[in-house]
Amino acid sequence: MAIYLDHAATTYLLPEVIDHMVDIMKSQYGNPSSIHNIGRKAKSIIEKSRKSIAANLKASVGEIYFTSSATEANNMVIKRSIIDLGVTRIVSCHTEHHCVIHSIDRVVKEQGVTVTWLNVNEQGDIDLQELESILSSHTNEKTLVSLMYANNELGIIHPVEHIAEICKKHEAYFHCDAVQAIGKMPIDLSSTRISFMTASSHKFHGPKGVGFLYMNNDNILDSYIDGGAQERNIRAGTESVAGISGMALALEHYIKNRTSNFEILAELQSHFEAIILENIPSVIINGQKAKNRIPHISSISFPQSERADMIMFNLDINGICASSGSACSAGIEEDSHVLTAIKHPPQRKTIRFSFGPNNTKNEINEVIKILKTII
Numbered sequence: 001m002a003i004y005l006d007h008a009a010t011t012y013l014l015p016e017v018i019d020h021m022v023d024i025m026k027s028q029y030g031n032p033s034s035i036h037n038i039g040r041k042a043k044s045i046i047e048k049s050r051k052s053i054a055a056n057l058k059a060s061v062g063e064i065y066f067t068s069s070a071t072e073a074n075n076m077v078i079k080r081s082i083i084d085l086g087v088t089r090i091v092s093c094h095t096e097h098h099c100v101i102h103s104i105d106r107v108v109k110e111q112g113v114t115v116t117w118l119n120v121n122e123q124g125d126i127d128l129q130e131l132e133s134i135l136s137s138h139t140n141e142k143t144l145v146s147l148m149y150a151n152n153e154l155g156i157i158h159p160v161e162h163i164a165e166i167c168k169k170h171e172a173y174f175h176c177d178a179v180q181a182i183g184k185m186p187i188d189l190s191s192t193r194i195s196f197m198t199a200s201s202h203k204f205h206g207p208k209g210v211g212f213l214y215m216n217n218d219n220i221l222d223s224y225i226d227g228g229a230q231e232r233n234i235r236a237g238t239e240s241v242a243g244i245s246g247m248a249l250a251l252e253h254y255i256k257n258r259t260s261n262f263e264i265l266a267e268l269q270s271h272f273e274a275i276i277l278e279n280i281p282s283v284i285i286n287g288q289k290a291k292n293r294i295p296h297i298s299s300i301s302f303p304q305s306e307r308a309d310m311i312m313f314n315l316d317i318n319g320i321c322a323s324s325g326s327a328c329s330a331g332i333e334e335d336s337h338v339l340t341a342i343k344h345p346p347q348r349k350t351i352r353f354s355f356g357p358n359n360t361k362n363e364i365n366e367v368i369k370i371l372k373t374i375i
């Protein structure tokens with residue numbers, strides 16, 4: 001039996017979400033853009049999902065737009081805000097997800113936008129005074145601040161409410177990739193002034209291939225994908241009715257159980273980190289001393305050794321699913337861009353373990369036992 005500790009990569013579908021989606025796929029095959037009865041039924045499922053997601057985040061219904069992924073939503077915000085809002089400067093940091101960093105690189109290269117990368121310290125934290133001082137300079141430039149809620153490799157949390165206030169004070173747009181935080185952190189979009197927020201269904205036990213963009217009613221972007229008039233002309237393409245509805249149901253479940261899930265995850269994380277330090281004292285927990293951390297991610301660095309080099313392989317053959325913190329570039333293993341940004345010693349081997357509400361302490365104990373024999 002596999003022990004799945006890779007919930008930051010993706011999550012299993014909730015059984016009730018599967019049943020719900022199967023029902024919809026069987027009975028609601030209409031095209032939501034069709035004006036006949038069967039099409040209208042499909043459309044009403046989409047609108048019900050939009051209402052549910054908006055209510056769960058305290059947003060207005062008209063502020064939620066469905067996309068195929070958070071990758072698409074993040075591309076959309078960064079690329080369209082240049083054209084539609086006249087953004088000429090972006091402020092972000094090197095620990096963002098690649099879909100944000102690569103989108104920024106592209107607009108810098110192709111559209112002459114300037115970018116300022118905030119410094120991150122060794123825990124992954126940014127300095128809000130630096131953000132404030134950057135936003136205080138060149139005030140004539142329309143600026144988009146793009147900072148994620150919770151980091152997908154380290155689990156560290158950026159102080160989103162404080163960032164939102166700073167952006168408001170300096171009239172900058174605030175784009176927040178909330179993929180790892182949605183359903184886990186309390187999010188109230190009626191009180192936190194975020195211009196754009198993005199999410200991905202498969203990170204909270206919904207289906208893959210669906211995500212959404214929250215776009216504050218004051219900052220409407222134009223169409224990123226051209227075609228039909230779906231999503232109020234913002235995102236063309238026939239909607240995945242079952243996917244969208246499954247996502248809304250998964251979010252409803254996760255938010256309903258948010259407090260208890262949070263406690264379970266926090267307990268798993270602290271148990272895991274305490275016993276790994278007890279059994280393998282040479283490990284480093286990346287981001288452990290950050291100001292705030294999400295409870296489902298533990299990034300662990302092992303000291304260099306031949307055994308550590310084979311750790312992913314050995315975890316895999318022992319049935320343990322986790323993620324490597326390195327990427328293979330031209331045949332050479334290198335630290336991920338996030339680990340490089342926090343100046344992690346590259347000779348150490350990093351593994352991200354990420355927990356879900358169904359994991360147990362017994363599973364964690366088993367993983368540590370196996371890790372000890374591997375290392």
Ligand SMILES: Cc1ncc(COP(=O)(O)O)c(C=O)c1O
Binds near residue numbers: 099210
């Ligand atoms: C922080 C963050 N942003 C964006 C994404 C991309 O999400 P999607 O799989 O929906 O494209 C991920 C996925 O790992 C992520 O962790």
